[in-house]
Amino acid sequence: MATTLRPKPGEARSYQFPDFRDEKLPGGIRLVTAPVVKLPLATVLVIVDAGSTSDPAGEEGVAALTAGTLLEGSTRFDGAELAEKFEQLGTSVESGADWDSAFIKITTVSDKLEDATRLLGEAISSPIFPEREVERLKAERLAEILQLETEPRGLADEKFSEFLYTPDSRYSKPDEGTAESVRALSRKDVDEFYRARYRTGSTTVILAGDISTDASRALINGAFQNWPSGAGRSQSLVAAARTPGRSIHVVNKPEAPQSELRVGHIGLPRNHPDFFPTLLMNAVLGGLFGSRINLNLREAHGYTYGASSFYDWRRGPGPFVVSTAVQSEVTAAALREILVEIDRIRSERISEDELSLARDYLDRVFPIRYETTAAIASALATLVIYDLPTDYYGSYRRNIRAVTADRVLRAAKAHLHPDQLQTVMVGDAQVIADSVADLNLGELRIDGS
Amino acid sequence: MALHGGQFTRMRIPVETFHLDNGLFVTLSEDHTAPIVAVNLWYHVGSANERAGRTGFAHLFEHMLFQGSAHVGVNEHFELIQRAGGTLNGSTWLERTNYFETVPSNELALALWLEADRMGELLPAMTQEKLDNQRDVVKNERRWAVDNQPYGTMLEKMQELVFPPSHPFQHSLIGSMEDLSAASLDDIAQFFTTYYTPDNAVLSIAGDFDSEEARKLVTKYFGPIPKGKGKPPLPPMNLPPVFGGWLREVVQDNVSLPRLFMAFRSPIFGSEEYYDASVASAILGMRKGSRLHRSLVRERQIAADAGAFTFDLAKGTDLMVVDVTARPEVSVAQLEEEVDREIELVYREGVAESEVKRAIALIETDLVVSLQSAGERADRLSMFATYFNQPGLINEQADRYRSVTTERVNDLISERLGEDNRASLLYVPKEGVETESVLAAAGTG
Numbered sequence: 056m057a058t059t060l061r062p063k064p065g066e067a068r069s070y071q072f073p074d075f076r077d078e079k080l081p082g083g084i085r086l087v088t089a090p091v092v093k094l095p096l097a098t099v100l101v102i103v104d105a106g107s108t109s110d111p112a113g114e115e116g117v118a119a120l121t122a123g124t125l126l127e128g129s130t131r132f133d134g135a136e137l138a139e140k141f142e143q144l145g146t147s148v149e150s151g152a153d154w155d156s157a158f159i160k161i162t163t164v165s166d167k168l169e170d171a172t173r174l175l176g177e178a179i180s181s182p183i184f185p186e187r188e189v190e191r192l193k194a195e196r197l198a199e200i201l202q203l204e205t206e207p208r209g210l211a212d213e214k215f216s217e218f219l220y221t222p223d224s225r226y227s228k229p230d231e232g233t234a235e236s237v238r239a240l241s242r243k244d245v246d247e248f249y250r251a252r253y254r255t256g257s258t259t260v261i262l263a264g265d266i267s268t269d270a271s272r273a274l275i276n277g278a279f280q281n282w283p284s285g286a287g288r289s290q291s292l293v294a295a296a297r298t299p300g301r302s303i304h305v306v307n308k309p310e311a312p313q314s315e316l317r318v319g320h321i322g323l324p325r326n327h328p329d330f331f332p333t334l335l336m337n338a339v340l341g342g343l344f345g346s347r348i349n350l351n352l353r354e355a356h357g358y359t360y361g362a363s364s365f366y367d368w369r370r371g372p373g374p375f376v377v378s379t380a381v382q383s384e385v386t387a388a389a390l391r392e393i394l395v396e397i398d399r400i401r402s403e404r405i406s407e408d409e410l411s412l413a414r415d416y417l418d419r420v421f422p423i424r425y426e427t428t429a430a431i432a433s434a435l436a437t438l439v440i441y442d443l444p445t446d447y448y449g450s451y452r453r454n455i456r457a458v459t460a461d462r463v464l465r466a467a468k469a470h471l472h473p474d475q476l477q478t479v480m481v482g483d484a485q486v487i488a489d490s491v492a493d494l495n496l497g498e499l500r501i502d503g504s
Numbered sequence: 505m506a507l508h509g510g511q512f513t514r515m516r517i518p519v520e521t522f523h524l525d526n527g528l529f530v531t532l533s534e535d536h537t538a539p540i541v542a543v544n545l546w547y548h549v550g551s552a553n554e555r556a557g558r559t560g561f562a563h564l565f566e567h568m569l570f571q572g573s574a575h576v577g578v579n580e581h582f583e584l585i586q587r588a589g590g591t592l593n594g595s596t597w598l599e600r601t602n603y604f605e606t607v608p609s610n611e612l613a614l615a616l617w618l619e620a621d622r623m624g625e626l627l628p629a630m631t632q633e634k635l636d637n638q639r640d641v642v643k644n645e646r647r648w649a650v651d652n653q654p655y656g657t658m659l660e661k662m663q664e665l666v667f668p669p670s671h672p673f674q675h676s677l678i679g680s681m682e683d684l685s686a687a688s689l690d691d692i693a694q695f696f697t698t699y700y701t702p703d704n705a706v707l708s709i710a711g712d713f714d715s716e717e718a719r720k721l722v723t724k725y726f727g728p729i730p731k732g733k734g735k736p737p738l739p740p741m742n743l744p745p746v747f748g749g750w751l752r753e754v755v756q757d758n759v760s761l762p763r764l765f766m767a768f769r770s771p772i773f774g775s776e777e778y779y780d781a782s783v784a785s786a787i788l789g790m791r792k793g794s795r796l797h798r799s800l801v802r803e804r805q806i807a808a809d810a811g812a813f814t815f816d817l818a819k820g821t822d823l824m825v826v827d828v829t830a831r832p833e834v835s836v837a838q839l840e841e842e843v844d845r846e847i848e849l850v851y852r853e854g855v856a857e858s859e860v861k862r863a864i865a866l867i868e869t870d871l872v873v874s875l876q877s878a879g880e881r882a883d884r885l886s887m888f889a890t891y892f893n894q895p896g897l898i899n900e901q902a903d904r905y906r907s908v909t910t911e912r913v914n915d916l917i918s919e920r921l922g923e924d925n926r927a928s929l930l931y932v933p934k935e936g937v938e939t940e941s942v943l944a945a946a947g948t949g
Contacts, residue, residue: 060575062613064588068539068712093537094515096872135798142793143858145865164869191805198808198832202760205654312647344582354579357640360648380648412587419589419608422538427876 070422072448073431076268083255084279087435088271089263091428095165097264098428099172101179102436105157105252107230108292108371114248115225116232117240118152120192121248125150125159127188130181134188137178144171154230154369155440157252162429165265169274176278182249189242200234208380210306211315211481214502218304218477219321219374224293226371250283257287259439264428294371296321301476301497307484308503314386314482315379318393320475322375325368325441332466333366335458338413340364340400340467341377345412347396352379358389370441375471383483387490390478394494397476401467404460417455515872516899517881520715521889526731527703530722531885531895533710535878541711543615544604544882545623546890548706549699551679552598552672552738552819560642560679561687563596565695567638569603570594574625578634581618588614591879598673599818600890606879609712613721619707620725623700630692639684646678654759655931665753666767666823666927672738673820701732708885708895711878741820745769746925754930761808762830762839765929766847768920770824773816774892776904780916781814783908785824786863787855788812788846793862795855796828799846806834806842818891824920836932851921854914864905871901 075089107118126148127134141147146163159179163171203209213229220227228236260279262271323333334342341348341364352362358381367373377397381389425431438447476496480487484501492499520532551562572578585592590607605615650656660676667674707726709718746769770785771777789796789812796810808829815823826847830839874880881898888897 060617061584062617064608064614065610065612067608067610070539093535094872094876096869096876135793135802138791138793138798139862142791142862142866145869147791147793147866162869162873164872191802194805194831195801195808198761198829201832202654202808205758205760207652311652313644313652315652343586345579345586350579353641354637357637358644360641360645380644380652382644382647412583416586416589420586420591421589422608423540423589423591423606426538426540426878427873429873 072425072434073263075435077445078272080272080276082276082280082282083284084275084282085259085439086272086275087259087261087439088268089431089435090267091264091431093265095265096162096428097165097168097262097266098160098162098432099168099175100261100263100432100436101159101175102259102261102439103157103253104257104287104289105248106152106155108154108225109252109288109290110225110232111290112223113236114240114244115228115236116196117244117248118157119231120189120196120237120240121245122150122152122157122159123192124184124189124245125179125182125249127192128183128185129178130183132178134185140174141171144174146171148175152230154226154373156436158436160429160432168266172274173278176275176282180279180281180283184242184245184249186242189245193237193240196231196237197234199231200237207308207311207313207315207481211317211479214304214306214481215317215319215376215477215479216374218297218302218479219319221293221295221297224295226294226373227297251288254283254285254287256285258282259436261432261435261439263431263435292371294321296475298477298497300474301478301495303478303491303496303499304480305484305488305499305501306479306481306503307501308481309483309485311383311482313380314383314480314487316381316386316390316393317376317378317479318390318476319364319374319376320472320477321372322366323368323470324370324372326370329466329470331454332458332462333470335410335413335417335455336400336463336466336470337364337366338417339405339409339463340396343413343416347400348377348393351392351396352381352389356385356389356392358382358385362393383486386480386482386487387494390491390494390496394473397471397473401471401473404464407460410460410463414455414458418452421452515875515902517875519885519896519898521895522719524702524723524727526727526729527701528726528729529706529889529893531706531708531889532713532715532718533708533881533885534713534715535710535881536712539609539712540606540878541609541612541615541709541713542604542606542878542882543612543619544708544710544879544886545602545619546706546886547601547700548599548704548890549601549735550597550599551675551677553699553735554675557683557686558691559675559683560677561683561691561695562601563678564638564642564684564687565692566594566596566601567642568630568635568692569622569626571634571638572629573622574628575621576618576629578629581622584614584618590615596677598677602883602886604879604883606711612709612713612718616721616725620729623702623705623726624729626696626700627693630689632689635687635689635692639687643681643684646681646684650678654757655763657755657757658765658929661753661755662765662767662823662825662929665751665929666747666769668743670739671743671820672741673817698732698735702726702729703731704735706886706889708882708889710882710885738819743769743821745821745919746922747927748924750923751927752930753928754932756934757931759931759933761832762834762836762933763931764828764839764843766826766843767927767929768824768925769821770814770920771916772820772822773814773818774897777916778822779904779908780912781822781824781920782867783860783863783905784855784913784916785812785814786867787859787913788826788850790863790866795850795859796826796846800828800842804842806831806838836930840928840930847921847926850917854917855910857910860908860910860913864908867905868902
């Protein structure tokens with residue numbers, strides 16, 4: 056048999072996630088350091104418990120705007136000067152807010168690390184949020200919102216969240232805010248948000264790369280000596296469903312060559328005890344190239360360039376969503392196949408072959424994920440943000456291997472909810488609306504011309 | 505397996521090379537910091553090699569390489585690599601097509617065997633059904649990435665605008681629906697026999713492997729593949745250094761904001777002057793401290809975004825492209841005026857030394873960052889070997905950039921940024937904007 060030609064794997068070399076140290080600095084900042092010696096590089100990642108879910112009601116987008124304006128002017132330098140200073144050091148600061156935290160990040164060559172980190176600490180400890188820059192970033196956000204009108208992928212994602220969560224849930228609105236909420240934001244809102252949230256007690260600094268723990272500690276103690284002390288304000292999150300049963304929404308784009316599809320429901324919080332079986336279940340359903348949904352829609356039917364599913368893991372229950380773009384004419388047929396796959400994985404045990412594909416992949420790909428200082432820093436941030444155990448990465452592969460087909464079936468039954476599916480289609484209503492009517496996906500609403 | 509050495513000395517990575525008798529060029533770069541190895545193959549064929557009436561074929565062909573080969577079933581390539589814990593993909597460009605996987609180092613043999621099986625024996629696995637299926641997939645890729653995406657036609661519109669008719673870089677990489685429909689199994693066989701030969705490929709291996717062991721495996725799997733019979737030469741690619749005028753095209757499209765791409769012919773990738781152009785491009789549009797961002801986004805606030813990049817073409821001519829998106833309240837005419845003024849300013853007055861330093865510092869950091877990943881190292885080794893027969897150039901990039909002077913950048917700018925070498929590709933929202941008035945406002949009539 057030809058398959059006997061196939062080479063067998065050699066003996067696997069062991070791999071360990073980089074050793075790291077997790078400590079509290081005297082000033083109250085949490086410091087996580089992972090010395091990695093490979094290239095003369097290091098990443099400094101500051102995370103603050105000031106993500107978009109901390110936006111006060113009516114001020115959606117203030118977390119993102121605050122993080123975005125943080126480097127746009129300090130008591131000593133204006134925004135242009137700051138950009139110039141960092142870039143002369145060969146680095147530039149990325150800052151922003153995702154749902155669960157604000158982040159400020161630089162990657163530099165080793166011999167510029169000290170200067171760049173000192174400058175970073177000083178700048179973000181003394182931001183002045185100039186009115187002009189706040190207004191400029193607001194205008195840039197409004198331009199982005201306008202662009203979404205003609206960008207079907209982003210529009211579908213946004214509409215899906217809107218239809219998924221009750222309007223008082225922060226998750227129902229874009230993380231960077233709506234046109235209405237962004238227009239209403241002021242310099243004062245940003246300044247207040249910063250003062251309430253950016254505190255030693257809510258801040259972690261992560262250093263990964265070509266620097267020792269001792270040197271990191273000395274560097275951060277100095278660079279962040281003026282970081283405001285105290286605990287950051289916290290806020291609870293609403294994440295309830297908007298519609299009790301199924302419903303389907305068409306965002307009409309006449310003559311669109313494809314329909315962007317999003318099908319799903321509210322998923323699970325990151326700290327859910329079924330995280331590992333659910334991760335594997337999703338890998339088989341739509342997470343991998345060789346998943347059921349992709350092989351069905353792409354390889355068997357040629358409906359799409361790609362189809363996938365995922366759980367958006369957040370502190371609160373983020374969406375579970377199947378996502379694809381299909382040729383307009385086959386929209387209903389593709390949707391039917393997605394429903395079939397969701398039902399099938401809930402009704403029968405996955406095969407040993409499917410289980411081992413997903414399990415082997417997730418287990419063995421582990422070392423490939425941490426090749427860069429930025430990836431290691433980001434993995435450490437995940438530990439902090441979701442309060443995962445210190446040995447999370449040490450035990451990750453064991454936890455993956457412990458998942459069985461029975462546990463996958465139980466996760467599918469417990470965490471996939473065909474009766475709650477919300478469907479969003481951005482496409483040509485004339486071509487797709489009638490054909491999807493008999494799929495029993497709930498009340499159909501059509502938005503737009 | 506011996507696990508020693510492999511420590512990078514600052515920014516230099518080890519590079520070894522050898523050739524098989526069938527012409528396959530192999531580059532190796534050891535690094536034992538993690539049990540990971542990357543395998544990367546560049547075939548020296550891209551959309552430039554397509555015949556008339558077959559636009560998009562090189563890319564469709566790339567898809568077919570994942571449909572199995574003599575000893576590998578349909579989609580099994582993906583499955584075997586993912587089961588091994590690897591990541592993989594392929595990509596097609598004007599001048600080349602690449603295939604790559606990063607796997608745990610104990611699976612190096614599997615990755616090599618899979619690549620060799622499809623290089624040696626693809627055709628027995630090709631069927632009409634697979635071709636029809638992948639044709640549908642690629643047509644959907646076109647709908648997704650080009651037709652149903654704002655500014656998605658930029659690459660093909662730009663190629664059409666800046667290259668003369670019949671130049672190999674002039675036609676669409678993703679291809680037209682008609683040409684994709686016309687592709688046949690005969691085309692597959694012919695393309696494979698002509699271009700997918702060991703003497704038209706570079707194989708690179710980077711990461712945790714033993715050099716002796718890797719040589720044995722490569723010889724075992726790739727050695728028996730016969731050498732090709734040569735490929736037809738490309739038509740003449742060389743072009744004058746400038747367009748000889750200001751080319752303009754206005755595209756009315758389903759977009760929310762006007763966006764101007766302005767291209768300049770620039771020195772081909774790998775030439776000494778390329779590095780001057782690359783630095784000039786970074787001065788204009790790399791990050792927030794760049795001229796365009798500082799002036800148009802921050803100070804004058806007429807742009808929502810501004811950047812610049814080079815295509816990095818190694819034949820004919822390269823292109824430097826400035827890319828500016830208007831703010832909502834800014835008119836199309838104003839967008840053009842503002843960009844023209846910035847280009848005119850840098851053309852007349854040149855750049856300062858501090859700008860050159862900023863650009864080189866940023867580029868250098870990006871170079872080191874990219875060397876962290878085994879896949880990136882292997883891809884760059886393949887690139888330098890394919891284009892210049894010198895994979896060792898991977899270690900000379902930082903020096904080449906450091907040797908760029910303000911004077912050289914300013915020479916480049918005065919040679920290439922004048923009105924005789926500009927091409928404006930302007931996207932305007934479909935409704936409410938008259939093409940004529942746009943052109944009139946731009947002063948071309």
